[in-house]
Amino acid sequence: MSLMDISKIFSLLQPKEEEDTGCSQELNQAVFRDDEGLLTDLLSQDRYRRCVNLRSGWGVPVTPLRSAASQGHLRCLEVLLAHGAEVDSLDVKAQTPLFTAVAGRHLDCVVALLKAGADPNGSPYNNCSPVLTAARDGDADILRELLRHGADVDVKPKIPDWASNATACRGPLYISACYGHLECFKLLLQHGANPDYNCTDKKMLSRIKQPQTVLEMCLRYGCGPQYIQLLVDFGANVYLPALIIDKTTRQNEAVTLLLKERVCPKPLMSQARLSLWKFLPMENKMCCIDCLDIPKILKDYLNHVS
Structure with a gap:
């Protein structure tokens, strides 16, 4: 068998890039439409499950999980997680699905991602x-x-x-x-x-x-x-700010409060609370x-x- 034949066999064994891209796009389209049933049907097939973490789309290519998180489609997000979607996958901006869910203010998706083990600090590269x-x-x-x-x-x-x-x-x-x-x-x-x-x-x-x-x-x-x-x-530390007192600041309620704290000792209960607070782990x-x-x-x- 010639080297060319071996190379051809190996190329046939590799998944076609166009097919993979098409599968990823179909997954993203199902997520975009918030079609939980279609998404479940697609992921029941091996070729779609293999593409669950692939990126596709115009502009910024994204994974289906990232699409679900950014759009707040909780049901689709849960289906993707159940089928092995990588919870902390990054897009080209180094944003995780959790970051996009937070930016979109989708509380339910944030909770689901955190329960699935998402890093609450996001990506160190962002x-x-x-x-x-x-x-x-x-x-x-x-x-x-x-x-x-x-x-x-x-x-x-x-x-x-x-x-x-x-x-x-x-x-x-x-x-x-x-x-x-x-x-x-x-x-x-x-x-x-x-x-x-x-x-x-x-x-x-x-x-x-x-x-x-x-x-x-x-x-x-x-x-x-x-x-x-x-x-x-x-x-x-109430003594850290350097205050310049003039006619304006004399009428400032916040400054007055701070000056009062500088001359009046804290109540014993307040001191005890601070002592316990500092003793606790961060x-x-x-x-x-x-x-x-x-x-x-x-x-x-x-x-x-x-």
Whole structure:
């Protein structure tokens, strides 16, 4: 048998690229129409199951799972997962299906993907993350699910070390305050977000000449006394911001609150709560408190639930 014949045999054994592309497109079309029955019928055939993780489509080629997640088609998404769809597959933008579900604000799809084992932090190759996206959009329900499944509460934009600047410290806590999402702001603090610097990377902080605290940012952008009070309650260093008191700031309720905190000692209950809070592990602080063998009223107090 000649080498040419061997090559021809091997080429016949390989699946045809056009056929694979066609199968992937049919799967994507079924997802686009949210046709769960058709999708199930297609995936009952071997040739379609082999293509469940292939990308197709115009512009940005995507997998069927990514299409289902971005469009919020839960039934199709569940069928694809049941037939072996890769839960953390990436598109050309390094976005996972979970990231697109968060961006589309499809809570049910987010929950299904997280239960299937999706990485709550998204892809390390993408500059953004699901938590940053949810904090910016003010979607507290999605943010709560991400944090409950172990997402990094102090995640920061992914930029190279040489490009480190003040922007690098603008994590989800900073973003939720800038966009006025108080519920997300509190939720992040409840799950252990750093109340001082919205960045815990000491190497990055050392590269920035004047890193701003979250308190400074809240005062500068007029976030209101609710944000200041939450930061104080969660142990922010009230002496870090350098305040310049003039006629305008004297009338500022947030500044007045901060100045009061600088001269008045914290109540004993507040100090005890902070001490217990710092003793708990960084991840899933609220879940850890819920597991404590103490009355519910004390759990609510420790969790800052009124």
